[in-house]
Amino acid sequence: MALKDSITGKVIREYSIEELKDAANLMRGYDLVALHAAGSGHAGGTLSVMDITAALYLKVAKHDPKNPSWPDRDRIIWSTGHKAPSLYLGLAFAGFGPIDDVVTLRKLWSPYQGHPHWIKLPGVEVSTGSLGQGLSIAVGVAQAAKLDGKQHKVFCLMGDGEQQEGQIWEAAMEAGHFHLDNLIGIIDCNRLQIDGWVKDVMDVEPLAAKYASFGWYVMRIDGHDMKQVVDALEQAKAVTHRPVVILADTVKGKGVSFMEDVAGWHGKAPNREELTKALDELGLTERIPVQRLLDKANQYQAEVERKLEAKMPKFSRNYWWNAADDMKVKMEPTRKGFGQSLSENGDDDRVVCLGLDISGSITISDFYSGKPERKKRWISMGIAEQSATSAAAGLAKEGKLPVLGTYATFAAARNLDQIRTSVCYGNFNVLIAGAHGGVSVGPDGATHQALEDLFAMQGLPNMSVVVPCDAIETRKATNYLLLQHKGPKYIRFAREATPIVSDASTPFVFGQANVIRLRDEAANFANAFETRLASSYRNEGEDLSIIACGPMVPEAMRAAYILKQEFGWETRVLNLHTLKPIDTEAIVRAAFDTGIVVTAEEHQIGALAWRVSGILTESPQLYDVPLITGAIGVKDRFGDSGAPWELIKEFEVSAEHIAHKAVELMAFKKKRSAEKKEEREHLFYAGVD
């Protein structure tokens, strides 16, 4: 089979093995240029899988680039979503789109998202990024082909670390049970994952015996020997009565000496020097138009920035972070505070941390780094969020203080039923860390941007939910949750560095909001504000309130600054770091005292806004108080790839958007009080008053 014209049936191009090798090599070069232009992405895995990609897209799969939805095409399911750039290059080299365009990888609005999205790019079969789901999708696609009496094949590309996901084995069982001989799984066995060697993180071998025992036909090949790859894929198509899995032994970072077999190159892009060296090693210095590609990327980026700026609410000057000489902030990722707390408190023998193969970046590895004696209380669970959640419940039942964490979307959605039943129903002392919450995760895109986790976590009985505003508050919150708080607890933090707006003396009391008030301009932004526990705060007759949580608190503070500078208005900012149990009194008082409440959350609108509005509507103190409310947050849409601060603008969750909303609401308040005054005057002059 090959690239085909779906109308005439003619073969578009027949690649020789040598030509395929050359194409794979070129694709590696384009991949590295695109990663460099993006400034992020997955070098190691995209390089290890490139020979398989070239074989599939250019030789083995039957498809027509001019007719991407040809019903009789073979389907290629890219379960290993982080290797999206290889998929994009496979498609581009096959003729589905211009090769040069791949260089817009991971940029805002680009069809070349950090993880593949089939709605944005023709030729992509399904959207992936959450590991372990592709094989089940492939089972469904293969079943559909059987139901329709179709002859096409379904290929599913997976990673070896990915095999740790339990769902893979449910799908493997199903494919075996249903004798899906139209399904061909391919595993990129490069032996590495994020936290290190697969065999150390969570051994998945013997894969051949495992798949065979589920009724699969198994082949093992050298995944860099193009002839073997093509032969195995062709042979797989001829197997009957059984699904086939090809275990392809590969090298992570293949082709670039300093990337080969180095775990650190999993999720990293080369800098300019590394790119030059890599292209040289691949023998591509003369063959890839690096400057033309980078110019294209830069032009695309400049256009993104122009369009974004045009959409931003405007004020008399630029109030963006650190844009002026005063009101400067220091920035640090909130997740740092989590690691610091684990490092400080980890000597408590009850503390046990569970690794989910993303340990360094979410800082949970700070628990044991430099402290080898704690290693025995570090349990690496692999990429297995669901089982780890229930295992944590088991540890807690026996008196341990288990902590687990990963991207918030995999820490609070993938395993939701396990959190609900194993952890919350049993009311166990499990601390779950949802890292990389919100859109500011950036270029990884929608699959990695948790925008719904707080709905689920707040909805669970017994669960407590904390969303700290900066790294310092994260540390305090973790200290409290880890050692003092009993019961299920969820802490959510961000990936991007965000402003530090508190210090050691800032109050943090679980369940109690803080009031933050702008006092004077200062050299340091945080010093311009005074923070108090809401319960000890006295009404100062502010014009409006902004209620925020997480890194939206600094944005709310900056909005308060904009509103004061531009209009002279006073704002009460409420830092609602604890979403559950919620500080009802602080919310009611803010509403009562100011009459305007704007909520601000880096989440689908509602996790904060609906909780607050629920309180506003059901509190007797507010029954006859006229209130004007507004909500800032993500408006019922999935995230996108892009730079973190671009996404804050695109998803309208910046201080400027909060301030803009406040202006809109203040206009109503003023109109209403003008009408009230007129009515009073009217009644007075009519002699009724």
Ligand SMILES: Cc1ncc(C[n+]2csc(CCOP(=O)(O)OP(=O)(O)O)c2C)c(N)n1
């Ligand atoms: C459900 C889920 N959990 C965690 C992640 C984060 N993650 C991305 S890649 C990766 C490691 C994958 O290892 P492997 O399948 O071996 O891929 P490779 O090493 O070849 O890149 C992890 C844990 C994810 N994308 N999805």
